Amino acid sequence: MFALEALSEHGQYYENNEAVRKGCDFLASRQLADGGWGESMKSSETHTYVSTKNSLVVQTAWALIGLLLAKYPNKKVIERGIKILLERQLGSGEWLFEQVEGVFNHSCAIEYPNYKFLFPIKALGLFVKNYGDQAF
Numbered sequence: 001m002f003a004l005e006a007l008s009e010h011g012q013y014y015e016n017n018e019a020v021r022k023g024c025d026f027l028a029s030r031q032l033a034d035g036g037w038g039e040s041m042k043s044s045e046t047h048t049y050v051s052t053k054n055s056l057v058v059q060t061a062w063a064l065i066g067l068l069l070a071k072y073p074n075k076k077v078i079e080r081g082i083k084i085l086l087e088r089q090l091g092s093g094e095w096l097f098e099q100v101e102g103v104f105n106h107s108c109a110i111e112y113p114n115y116k117f118l119f120p121i122k123a124l125g126l127f128v129k130n131y132g133d134q135a136f
Helices: 002-008 018-029 042-046 057-069 075-088 115-131
Strands: 102-104 108-110
Touching: 002 018, 002 057, 018 057, 057 075, 057 115, 075 115
Parallel strands: none
Antiparallel strands: 102 108
């Protein structure tokens, strides 16, 4: 997400940059059957991508932010992720804690309580910015 965001700030998008295409294609290939994304803390331990069985709100938002900022052309991939964020949002506007969001030293899990608000809100805002509020 951060790499795709930085590249987008310099006019590098899916259509004109191979590294961005590879990043987006990697993310799209990891989309889970339910439409979202999830990555296990095991990834940090093994230095390889390890998916969770079910998607997670924070990781789904991260993937969506990267794809949206990179101007990924497959809107269906993005819409499936947005649907997860909307389905899991509570009536109060919140999202529930699902799993620790951070790790350091490859094995120490860290909970960032505001990530479940910050990143889904940013992803939803970028979606509306790109596709309008009547996109669904």
